[in-house]
Amino acid sequence: MGQKGAETRDRLLDATQELVETAGYFGTGLNQVIAVSGAPRGSLYFHFPGGKDQLVGESVRRAGRAIGDALGEPADTDASPAEFVDGVLRHLGDRLAESDWRKGCPVATVALETAAVNDPLQEVCSEVYSSWEAALRARLASRPDADDLAVTVLALVEGALLLARAHRSRDPLERVARQIHTLLG
Amino acid sequence: MGQKGAETRDRLLDATQELVETAGYFGTGLNQVIAVSGAPRGSLYFHFPGGKDQLVGESVRRAGRAIGDALGEPADTDASPAEFVDGVLRHLGDRLAESDWRKGCPVATVALETAAVNDPLQEVCSEVYSSWEAALRARLASRPDADDLAVTVLALVEGALLLARAHRSRDPLERVARQIHTLLG
């Protein structure tokens, strides 16, 4: 793949992620993807012969990898798990507010839309969440119940993001942040 | 509105709730609603002149009210908040597994899809969540941080439902149930 081609491919994934994060899988049309990315229709099917599913699948995977990497970064030596999650919540709140409540979790909407009706995408979402759970588990390895705790922390963050988006407010993120210490203290 | 009309209206709402819970707002077509409900096309726009938004809005509100009522039921005298949430999680797990991972939260998918792109529906979802938060707050009234705790419990349950649907497994619900005691113990 030449350089130009790689750039077009990336622009398509960028546009897809942006749009899907805002309105979900069914709420995003390929015409929009083409318009936002500036890439022509032919290029879309050249780079993603699998069509919409492949495009969204790769886009979700890419976004998932980026976040998974961030979760897996070597912990600050003197930051407790609670402080770490606290920072994550603050960061997510910033991103959410700055994007006018468009950018929450890049996986959640697709996960809910496709869980029961699109096996390939369900699998992608499941794998992404599993990778995040693993990263959190590693961070909580000192705890005896690290497995349960990792899933619980992820559920808490995802739920807080959902409520924040639904209310168009950082409030749920802040409330959850205050309670995270009870869980991880 | 005659009796027949009321039945048709209800059947339309039933079908809408079922379909929207499975595939979301954008993933549900009015043709499907008509097919599943058995109601004629003309009746849809007779009973819901506001079109799809009104139909989905009322459907989400109705589902929200049902759950809100359940959350607000007078507590068993000798059931702790933790035991109550535990029961909710078990009930949700049953519903989810029995429906083949179709029936999770009847609000979440719509909330995420519409948060940034459909003001009327965003408002409906926000109000439903607020009512649930109020019901939970009432149940936790003995706690000094009942406000934060209610939102946190709701986030936890919503997050667990999201992960359970994404993984097509009750596992996240069970893990969260085990940790809920740390939070509410």
Next chain:
DNA sequence: AAAACTGAATAGATCGGTCTACATATTTTT
């Protein structure tokens, strides 16, 4: 008889996807 409701036809937009012609690189042959 009046009000409530239905059923079918239809409109115009948009959906995801296919196809072919063309342009631009890159490699191979001479």
Next chain:
DNA sequence: AAAAATATGTAGACCGATCTATTCAGTTTT
């Protein structure tokens, strides 16, 4: 090095299907 051949990528017209919404004469219910 020039020319020919091949691979890579772009551009957009076009397809049938489906989308939400409207209309309105006819039927059923009250």
